[in-house]
Amino acid sequence: MPPAPRQPEDHRDRPALLEARGLALSRNDEPIFGPLDFALHPGEVVLVEGDNGAGKTTLLRVLSGLLAPTSGEIRLAGEPLTLARLSPQVALLSHANGLKPELTAIENLRFAAGLLGLRSGLSPTTALAGVGLAGYDDVPTRTLSAGQKKRVALARVLLAPVGLWLLDEPYANLDRDGIQLVNRLLENHANRGGAALITSHGAYAYTSGTPRRIALRGGNPGGGGPAGGSGFSRDAAVPEIRDGFAAEAAPADRSNSGGEA
Amino acid sequence: MKPGSTLAACAALVRRDLTLVWRRRGDAANPILFALIVVALFPLALGPEPEQLRRIAAGVVFVAILLAGLLALDTLFRSDYEDGSLEQLVLSPHPLSLLLACKIAVHWLTTALPLIVVSPLLGELLHLAAPLRGLLPLALLLATPLLSLLGAVCVALTVGMHRSGMLLALLVLPLYVPVLIFGAGACNAAQAGLPFAAPLLWLGAALVLVLVLAPLACAAALRISLS
Amino acid sequence: MNDFLAMGGYGAYVWGSYAVFFVVLAIEALAPRATRRRVLTELRGRLRRREQRNEPSA
Amino acid sequence: MNALTLWFHKTGSPPTAYRLAGRIMPWCYGLGLVLGLVALYGGLVLAPRDYQQGDAYRIIFIHVPCAWMGLFAYFFMAANAFIALVWRIKLSEVLAMAAAPVGAAFTFITLVTGSLWGKPMWGTWWTWDARLTSELVLLFLYLGVIGLHAAIEDRRQAARAAGFLALIGVVNIPIVHFSVNWWNTLHQGSTVRLMGPSKIDGSMIWPLLLMALATHVWFFGSVLARTRIGLLELDGGKDWVRAIALGETEARA
Numbered sequence: 001m002p003p004a005p006r007q008p009e010d011h012r013d014r015p016a017l018l019e020a021r022g023l024a025l026s027r028n029d030e031p032i033f034g035p036l037d038f039a040l041h042p043g044e045v046v047l048v049e050g051d052n053g054a055g056k057t058t059l060l061r062v063l064s065g066l067l068a069p070t071s072g073e074i075r076l077a078g079e080p081l082t083l084a085r086l087s088p089q090v091a092l093l094s095h096a097n098g099l100k101p102e103l104t105a106i107e108n109l110r111f112a113a114g115l116l117g118l119r120s121g122l123s124p125t126t127a128l129a130g131v132g133l134a135g136y137d138d139v140p141t142r143t144l145s146a147g148q149k150k151r152v153a154l155a156r157v158l159l160a161p162v163g164l165w166l167l168d169e170p171y172a173n174l175d176r177d178g179i180q181l182v183n184r185l186l187e188n189h190a191n192r193g194g195a196a197l198i199t200s201h202g203a204y205a206y207t208s209g210t211p212r213r214i215a216l217r218g219g220n221p222g223g224g225g226p227a228g229g230s231g232f233s234r235d236a237a238v239p240e241i242r243d244g245f246a247a248e249a250a251p252a253d254r255s256n257s258g259g260e261a
Numbered sequence: 262m263k264p265g266s267t268l269a270a271c272a273a274l275v276r277r278d279l280t281l282v283w284r285r286r287g288d289a290a291n292p293i294l295f296a297l298i299v300v301a302l303f304p305l306a307l308g309p310e311p312e313q314l315r316r317i318a319a320g321v322v323f324v325a326i327l328l329a330g331l332l333a334l335d336t337l338f339r340s341d342y343e344d345g346s347l348e349q350l351v352l353s354p355h356p357l358s359l360l361l362a363c364k365i366a367v368h369w370l371t372t373a374l375p376l377i378v379v380s381p382l383l384g385e386l387l388h389l390a391a392p393l394r395g396l397l398p399l400a401l402l403l404a405t406p407l408l409s410l411l412g413a414v415c416v417a418l419t420v421g422m423h424r425s426g427m428l429l430a431l432l433v434l435p436l437y438v439p440v441l442i443f444g445a446g447a448c449n450a451a452q453a454g455l456p457f458a459a460p461l462l463w464l465g466a467a468l469v470l471v472l473v474l475a476p477l478a479c480a481a482a483l484r485i486s487l488s
Numbered sequence: 489m490n491d492f493l494a495m496g497g498y499g500a501y502v503w504g505s506y507a508v509f510f511v512v513l514a515i516e517a518l519a520p521r522a523t524r525r526r527v528l529t530e531l532r533g534r535l536r537r538r539e540q541r542n543e544p545s546a
Numbered sequence: 547m548n549a550l551t552l553w554f555h556k557t558g559s560p561p562t563a564y565r566l567a568g569r570i571m572p573w574c575y576g577l578g579l580v581l582g583l584v585a586l587y588g589g590l591v592l593a594p595r596d597y598q599q600g601d602a603y604r605i606i607f608i609h610v611p612c613a614w615m616g617l618f619a620y621f622f623m624a625a626n627a628f629i630a631l632v633w634r635i636k637l638s639e640v641l642a643m644a645a646a647p648v649g650a651a652f653t654f655i656t657l658v659t660g661s662l663w664g665k666p667m668w669g670t671w672w673t674w675d676a677r678l679t680s681e682l683v684l685l686f687l688y689l690g691v692i693g694l695h696a697a698i699e700d701r702r703q704a705a706r707a708a709g710f711l712a713l714i715g716v717v718n719i720p721i722v723h724f725s726v727n728w729w730n731t732l733h734q735g736s737t738v739r740l741m742g743p744s745k746i747d748g749s750m751i752w753p754l755l756l757m758a759l760a761t762h763v764w765f766f767g768s769v770l771a772r773t774r775i776g777l778l779e780l781d782g783g784k785d786w787v788r789a790i791a792l793g794e795t796e797a798r799a
Contacts, residue, residue, distance in 0.1 A: 027700050029783040030534075064352055067488045092352055096345025102284040103277070114273020115353045414714065418707050422697055432690040432711060435683050436718055439725035446729055453732075460728070467721075478714065485706045486698075492591070495601035501666050505605045505659040506586075509612070512658075513764070516651040517575070520771040527778050531791040534782060 015078050016041050017089070017164050017195045018063065023072035025055070025062055032058050033216050035072060042163070042193040045186050049200060050216030056199035057095065059216065060166045063197065064092045076164070091116070091160040093167045097153040101142035105133065105152045108141055112156040119161040127155040132181055146173040151181070158185060165189060165196035267355045271363045274350075278367040281340075288336075292329040292372050293379055299325040300383045311388040318387035319397055319448035325383065326376045326401060327408060327437060331430060333372040334412040337364065338420045338483075347420070351487060358476035361483070365413045365476065373405040396451050403464040404444035410475035411436045417482035440464070558637045560777045561786040567770040567777075574767025581760035588753030596750075602666045606750075609659040611758040612652045613677075615765055616684055617719075619649025622769075623691070624716035627709030636780060637773075639705035642712065643695055644772035648765055650688035656681055676723075676730040683722045687715040701780055 016039040024034025033055035040046055050056050061067040063074060065081050074081040076089055099108045109124035122130075125137060131151040141149060150173045157165055170182045186196050282289060303321050304314060341347040350360055380398050381389075389397065415432040419425040447460040495502045556562055589607035596603040626642035629635055660678055661671045672678070691708045698704035781787050 026783070028702075028779070029781055031783070066348060066351060090352065092348065094345055094348060096343070096348070098345035098349045100277070100281060100340075100344060100346065102281055107277070107280065111273050111277045112349070114276075115270045115349065115355070117269075415711075418694060418711060419697070425697075428690075428693050428697055431686065431693055435686045435690065435715065435722070438683055439718075439721045442725040442729045446732055450732060455732070478710075482707070482710055485703065485710060488703055495604065496595065498600060498602035498666050501602055501662045502604050505608060505662045508658045508662070509608045509655055512651050512655050516648060516768060517771075519647070520768070520775055523772075524775050524778075527775055528791050531778065531782055531787060535788060535791060 016075070017077055018197070019075040019078075020063070021073050021075075023059075023062065023069050023074065025058060025067065025070045034069075036214070038214060040164070040195045040197060042195055043190045044212065045190050045196045045198065047198055047200060047213045048216060049213055054216040056216055057168050060092065060094070060168050060197065060199060064090050064166050066092075089162045090164045090166060091157045091162045093153055093157050093165070093170060095168055097149050098156065099141045099149060099152055102140065104138050104140055105144070105155075106137040108152060109155055109159060113159055116160040116162070119159055122159055124155075124159065127159045128152070130158060131155045131185075132177065147175060147178055150174055151178065154182065154185060163194045165194065165198075167196060167198040169200065170198055171200060267359065270353060270355045271359060274360055274363050275367055278364060279371075282367070282371045289371060289375070292333045293375055295332060296322075296325040296329040296376055296379070296383060299328060300386055303387065315388045315390055316452075318384055318389040319393055319452065320445045321387055322380055322383045322389070322397060323401070323404075323441060323445040323448070326373075326380065326405065327441060329376055330373055330405060330408050330412065331433060333368075334409075334416050334429065334433070335426065336372075337368050337413055337416050342420050347483070348487065351483065357480040357483070361413070361417075361479045362472075362476040365409055365479070368413075369406055369409040373409055377401045377405060390452050392451060393448050396457065397448055400444045400447050400461060400464070403461060403468055404440050407440045407464065407468050407471055408437060410471045410479075411440070414475055414478045414482055417479045418486055420483065420486045440467070443467075558635055560636060560781045560784070563637050564774055564777045564786070564790075567774050571767050571770040571774070574763050574770065578760050578764030578767055581756055581763065585753045585757035585760055588749075588756065593750045593753055599667060602663065605659050605663040607753050607757050609656060609663060610754060611761045612659065613656040613681065614758055615761045616649055616653035616656050616681070618762070619645050619652060619765060620684065620687070620712070620716065620719065623649060623709075624712045627712045630709050631706060631713070636702075637777075639702065639709065640773050640776035640780060641769065642709050643691075643705050644769045644776055645765075646688055646691045646695065646708070646712075647772065648768045650685065650692060652761070652765070653681060653685045653688060657685060674730075676726045679726045679730075680719075680723045683726075684719065687712075687718065691715070701776075 018040040020036050020038050022034070023036045025032045036059070038046070048056050048059060058067065062069050065074075098112075100111075103111070105128055106124050109127060113124060128134065128137060131154050133148060133151050133155070136144070136148070141152060144152065150170075154170065157167065165186075167182075171179050174182065186198070189196055300321060303317070307313060307317075338347060341350070351357060353360065377398050380401055381394060384394065384397055412433050415429060415436070418432065419429050422428070443460040443464050447457040447464075450457040450460065493499055493503070557566065585607065589604055593604070593607075595601055623642045623645040626638040626645065630638035630642055657678070660681070664673060664678075665671050691712050694711055695704045695708035698707055778787050778790065
């Protein structure tokens with residue numbers, strides 16, 4: 001077993017929402033990522049960084065339970081995740097938004113609410129307003145711009161009564177306001193005691209709080225030296241995981257250039 | 262109905278799929294047109310003699326509806342796969358097989374049921390024998406849900422492939438053979454004055470069995486192809 | 489001998505069947521060899537790519 | 547862990563299985579060839595002429611063993627697919643998919659030889675006889691499994707999907723057989739029984755059984771040959787495969 005993850009004080013008493021141990025995936029025996037060891041506690045936002053093809057999307061699919069890992073295990077709130085019984089505590093935002101172009105924004109959200117349930121205090125309409133699309137209720141999703149579709153998809157995530165968000169490239173297609181919106185949503189979610197794992201291909205934009213980062217190097221263990229003082233990595237070469245406190249936090253102006261698809 | 266309950270999820274799914282069919286209602290007539298064209302090809306190929314057409318009428322209508330259903334199968338998961346809603350379905354906390362059963366039911370209602378409704382017309386084009394006018398829709402009513410359910414399992418196996426059309430036919434048709442034999446066989450037996458209840462009862466029994474097993478198999482197949 | 493080949497008038501059918509039997513099984517037995525060669529070539533290509541990828545960083 | 551599971555784990559590990567298959571495979575091929583030739587001698591030369599069918603019946607010595615093999619290979623495939631899906635054993639996935647083309651080949655031979663036998667006996671190349679029809683559906687089932695396996699990029703996912711289809715097919719086979727039989731009684735006219743209740747002489751039965759044995763042994767040889775390739779593909783990045791891939795270059799150079 002790897003050493004226990006080092007955590008900020010205030011999360012120690014609560015169980016990890018998500019815990020990965022020795023998590024690795026390969027396809028046709030080509031390693032995609034891993035082995036990875038990390039934990040996600042309530043109130044945390046973790047940024048998964050990596051170049052195109054580094055396995056970020058695949059990692060999120062594994063963590064959500066769509067894909068079985070080649071080795072290792074995932075625990076959600078202490079319970080092992082199995083394909084037979086997926087966890088009801090996860091909301092996934094993937095590249096495909098999961099929206100029907102023929103339906104209006106509100107119809108899409110209503111369906112999502114029917115499928116996953118509603119977060120208390122929210123309704124499809126308020127969620128839509130919460131992502132800055134108030135008044136867009138009856139607009140067919142097909143006519144929305146890529147950024148607006150992304151916002152509707154974010155509203156779907158917001159609406160789901162779950163603790164764990166897995167967001168794949170949430171900043172893609174979004175303008176400056178949109179990026180700030182994502183950050184605000186993530187912050188609120190973390191303050192409520194939720195946790196989020198988000199991916200970004202380098203141009204990250206999460207500026208507030210203390211984002212911890214996981215750097216994925218794909219299945220190529222050749223590059224990258226061991227990260228000094230990393231308590232998370234089983235194999236020092238893959239992956240490199242750093243704690244993203246003060247020194248590592250993104251400068252505020254970076255958010256302007258971030259989020260390019 | 263509590264939001265988040267399995268019942269609410271099924272209702273939301275059924276409502277959404279019906280809405281989608283309604284929004285794309287232009288496409289809904291395609292299977293009917295296809296079956297009509299296939300049936301019309303037979304007199305053109307074989308000649309217009311009523312006696313000859315009457316002999317093969319039930320079988321031809323059966324095959325035409327089977328093929329139309331095969332073409333319609335592709336739409337079962339394709340758009341859901343492409344826009345990512347299939348993932349959301351799989352990730353929902355409700356039993357996937359139940360949700361899929363709802364999807365298949367809506368698909369059957371919107372593609373196969375209209376075909377059954379027009380089957381008397383198709384039969385009339387081929388001078389279907391009078392005693393079969395009631396029996397053919399009944400046999401179709403038992404057979405088409407079987408076709409939809411068995412087809413759904415195979416579609417789930419090929420979901421995500423770019424050109425799955427021919428492969429899907431290859432996977433599905435061996436499974437359709439018994440359904441076709443009993444469905445069309447019942448009609449032929451009736452036409453020949455033989456007892457025809459047994460094949461219909463077999464179809465009914467198979468339907469009950471497949472109704473339970475196919476959604477489970479479909480869910481398992483979908484999990485394999487989405488991984 | 490001719491009698492044997494004629495198979496009582498059914499020669500074409502009997503020998504045809506046996507020909508099909510042998511030809512199909514021969515193809516069936518030779519096919520893995522071709523596949524094996526292809527797979528190994530692919531593997532070598534993959535290994536070469538991997539080495540090239542590792543060299544600059546090593 | 548008891549000794550048996552340990553043995554399974556050891557033998558089931560790809561490098562061991564690869565080596566073991568390599569050692570057994572030539573024996574299967576060789577034994578199959580020798581037994582097959584002896585059976586052919588018995589069938590073509592020693593066995594007496596049939597009083598009803600003349601010499602045409604001699605097709606039976608390949609037709610029937612191949613028909614048995616077609617079914618046997620399917621059940622072999624389905625059993626391995628079941629093990630692969632339930633216990634996720636790599637070797638079973640590979641074995642199941644290795645059996646598919648071999649079974650398809652035997653089924654194909656059955657159909658062609660049946661047709662060649664039918665022409666002089668029934669006066670037609672093809673008849674919608676219950677057996678022939680079932681056999682045709684069996685061939686389609688094989689082709690579906692092979693097609694699905696070839697259409698999916700990821701090898702393990704492909705094996706799982708195709709294995710799943712093979713399992714559906716194994717339920718389908720008896721149903722098809724039953725339905726085709728029923729259908730055939732409805733259209734009695736075209737039915738001709740290929741093998742009547744005529745007594746088979748002992749001098750005819752032993753080449754038949756020997757040939758069945760030969761095809762079984764041959765089947766395992768062929769499956770093992772394909773299994774070796776499947777294992778190489780599946781474990782492409784591992785050291786043992788690397789050694790084999792590079793070793794063969796040296797051997798050729």
